[in-house]
Amino acid sequence: MLISLLSCSDNSALQNCIQTLPINIATDLNNPELINAQTPGGSANISGGNKGILLFNKNGTDFVAFDKLCPNDACTTPMTFENRLLKCSCDQSTYSVDFGGAPQTDGFICPAIEYRVTKTGTTIRISNF
Secondary structure, three states, X not given: OHHHHHHHOOOHHHHHOOOOOOOEEEEEOOOHHHHHHHOXXXXXXXXXXXXXXXXXXXXXXXXXXXXXXXXXXXXXXXXXXXXOEEEOOOOOOEEEOOOOOOEOOOOOOOOOOXXXXXXXXXXXXXXXX
């Protein structure tokens, strides 16, 4: 039902949102820096992207990754992560890691930048292709 609502709405404002950078990062979950991301609900910060990348373990097998750049692009401070939400300190906007980085603050349209995550064994690959 949500998809049908979105397909009928005007998405031209989304064309002005920040686009992703070319990115292709491979890392091992056994890396000590990623120890917190090994458990469901855990996360880790990874270098890369615009302002760093948040890797989040949704349920033990599914991972998501988001650039910590605030979608409004005027903020120089990376977003923080708490309670499954990315938060921009400049305008207090929040973005859900459970819903593809969708804005959770009224009046905000652009989502957080999400990267593709594939897991093979203990290797995690973060890319935008």
